[in-house]
Amino acid sequence: MTDLLMSEMFYHLESTFQNQIFDGRRRVIIERVSPEIDCGRYAAKRVSGESVRVGADIFGDGADTITAVLNYRRVEDSGWSAVAMEPAGNDRWEGSFIVGEPGRMEFCVEAWIDHFVTWKSGLRKKVDAGQDVSLELQIGALIVEKAASRASGRDARRLLELVSILNNADQEVAVEAAELGELLRLMHTYPDKSAATRYNKVLPVQVDPKIAGFSTWYELFPRSWAKRPGEHGSFNDCRRMLPLIGRMGFDVIYLPPVHPIGKTKRKGRNNSLVAAADDPGSCWAIGSPEGGHTALHPELGSIDDFRGFVSEAADHGISIALDIAFQCSPDHPWVKEHPKWFRWRPDGTVQFAENPPKRYEDILPIDFETEEWESLWTELKNVFLFWIDKGVKIFRVDNPHTKAFLFWDWAIDAIRREHPDTVFLAEAFTRPKVMARLAKGGYSQSYTYFTWRNTKHDLQEYLTELTTSELSEYMRPNFWPNTPDILHEELQHHGRPMFLIRMVLAATLSSNYGMYGPAYELCENEPVMEGKEEYLHSEKYEIKAWDMDRPGNIRAEITAVNHIRRANPALQQTNDVTFVRIDSGDGHEHDMLIGYVKKSADGTNVILTVVNLDPHRTQGGWLRFPLEQFGLSFDHRFQVEDLLAGRTYEWDGEWNFVSLNPASTPAHIFNVLLHS
Structure with a gap:
């Protein structure tokens, strides 16, 4: 194979996140990262301006608190951007980032035991129980002092001031300092990632x-x-x-x-x-x-x-x-x-x-x-x-x-x-x-x-x-x-x-x-x-x-x-589609009327399409609009605007009657105005 073809044959990810040296101090496990296509061999796809929602199973031994971040960048960039990942239940974590101009991007999940947040949570429980926390405050001061060594300038000086308060102030003042939002922000800015776990792959995204x-x-x-x-x-x-x-x-x-x-x-x-x-x-x-x-x-x-x-x-x-x-x-x-x-x-x-x-x-x-x-x-x-x-x-x-x-x-x-x-x-x-x-x-x-x-x-x-x-x-x-x-x-x-x-x-x-x-x-x-x-x-x-x-x-x-x-962003995407139930009037689902809801990424544009699949006969039925998906009660009143016919209808609650004559108009494309 020529050098030219060898150099271009496959897209290889290069990253400081790969080939980690084994370190037994890493207590966090990261599994089932998505989107990951065939173990990361192929890229997930997005278009410019879309988001990539990343999920991962993240957990560790014991009850210590975990912090997880989603790192992402364009492949030609040397540095990484990061966004916090949030728990989504059952040890599943999620985070997202917006992709930019066409090209290649990559992402990786990173997580670690957050000793500061673990300490802070334990401190509050002991204070609420009326226990002496003087030793706990000293332990916290050591954690904050290490963060000060990772910081610089004004942030480092402020962290050292807080160390002094934790060590020297009376207990009530020290506890108040420990729970300052400012301290939490600084500790998140300069985390201790010496034992962080990084997912063993950097995953590609084609923009x-x-x-x-x-x-x-x-x-x-x-x-x-x-x-x-x-x-x-x-x-x-x-x-x-x-x-x-x-x-x-x-x-x-x-x-x-x-x-x-x-x-x-x-x-x-x-x-x-x-x-x-x-x-x-x-x-x-x-x-x-x-x-x-x-x-x-x-x-x-x-x-x-x-x-x-x-x-x-x-x-x-x-x-x-x-x-x-x-x-x-x-x-x-x-x-x-x-x-x-x-x-x-x-x-x-x-x-x-x-x-x-x-x-x-x-x-x-x-x-x-x-x-x-x-x-x-x-x-x-x-x-x-x-x-x-x-x-x-x-x-x-x-x-x-x-x-x-x-x-x-x-x-x-x-x-x-x-x-x-x-x-x-x-x-x-x-x-x-x-x-x-x-x-x-x-x-x-x-x-x-x-x-x-x-x-x-x-x-x-x-x-x-x-x-x-x-x-x-x-x-x-x-x-x-x-x-x-x-x-x-x-x-x-x-x-x-x-x-x-x-x-x-x-x-x-x-x-x-x-x-x-x-x-x-x-x-x-x-x-x-x-x-x-x-x-x-x-x-x-x-x-x-x-x-x-x-x-x-x-x-x-x-x-x-x-x-x-x-004119309707809801129709400019494919994946967010919800099929709705349409009954024929006898308790059975209508097999010739199909309906589906799409909404824009920001939720402001909602389109309901109803199509008569029978090219010869008028078909009518009772359509159930899924109001619960929009946080609305089953009896909510709203309007639908038929964008093909130019007519607006008042709908009273989740069930409404639709009828379509294929000889004239075989479909409705409704703009749903839920809060009109």
Whole structure:
């Protein structure tokens, strides 16, 4: 392995808290620190401005008082900041700190026997019992005197004054001095940590930019936006879409691969094996004699055109996300320049991509077991760096689970060292542990199973898993109701109301959500054949001409929901969600009405969302709002403002009736005004 790769291979924590010399005087035990991902190998994730709440089991022998602190810093800093940890019951302690700008932070828990507080507590008990405490005061004076030796300046002089009072004043005055708040503050400032226990690991935190925690994605194919239908669109053509997409409330436009497309084995319309002369091919078949992953398809425009598109998008509050698909057309320059990066079959041909029985003859997978893996890794990392230099900081990575995990660990960490504000979305619809491992390895956001969670039970179970298990510390879900590859059967068969239902669910359950834009906005619902999730006349294989004003579109509803998300911090996070009970009127829980409460970090913004999962019939039921979570009685009167309909209702106590007609409004998004 080269020195370069060896130095960048893994992120190593260096700290004075590690490799402690054994000292039998350490009486405090620190266990079960959280968040700790796989024994500290991987980082917990936060976005700028969020807090990290740290918990630990901390206890010692006997009944002496313990003091615990949470130490934290950015990895490039030499010194540490500290905040006191507080008992949370059953020897569990908690503390928190706020993370700053994108980059790496680290923390460690430290605790010790606090002899001063132990002494002070015992002194009070003996005084209350009427016992002589003259000797106790002398013991306390010795403890304070040692603290004076650790202090300096005015604090040291004041501590010595208090030592004199403890030793020489009459007992009543000395006891009063022992219980001064000033003395307690000084003793906490200069504690005796000679026998302190420090947790045996310094634990990492990855701080991502805010857009990693709250984002709204719109996917479009640039080639379909020419001014004249049927022609090949360009980045300059796409500029006219920016004001519309910005007004709709999207802040990320995701572009499928924008590179030259190969001609060998090019796929035709509807994924046919034979392409017509004018078929553009799949843009995931990357590479031609005109270039590969660092080149642009010539008809899309030049690098300067691309830079201009990125810059103008930023003027509308939109970031451009690029698809990174590490696979190659047989025409890709790498196939000739680096033949050992691919697998060659006994007949002398290159192994094309397969997922038996599916065959993808127009693309070649990269061989991550190649002996030339070091040069491969470096080249793939440089693809990201190339586009970062062109103004892109967000990447949707295609099928990352089919590439080596160790590559992603290394590449994402190396890129973030130079560019800590980059965001990586893992497009991996695969096994749960594989998806989790990609998130641990550095991905900022993850595609999920949301598309296939359609019943009330499945949605509640899945959200509970994502938000209450360890996944919540490192895996940020990004909910997509559709993609160019996925047209779920619910969207195929249940019309416009189902498109509204799934959009509201995605947008309010997850702080990050996206859609394959034009198709979703226009409620495209025709599959290539019954039982398949592929679109008929898929844009993956042909240039489309979208009529964005087609009757039945849901642009107004999408816009309304997106603006509600922007205006309400409660919807800008995922993990604080509480599902509420809705009864059908016969004592049983309603299975077609789902409701959930979210609140902002400071508790000032509370949103209740109610969705009718039935796209055909009006459903009504009695909803119980959890007033007890807000310290309010069950009969508290409050208001709810329907942000979609613009109406305000008076609710009398915890139980209230809700009814939703999917043909008009399949959802309520209530701003809950508990103290109005």
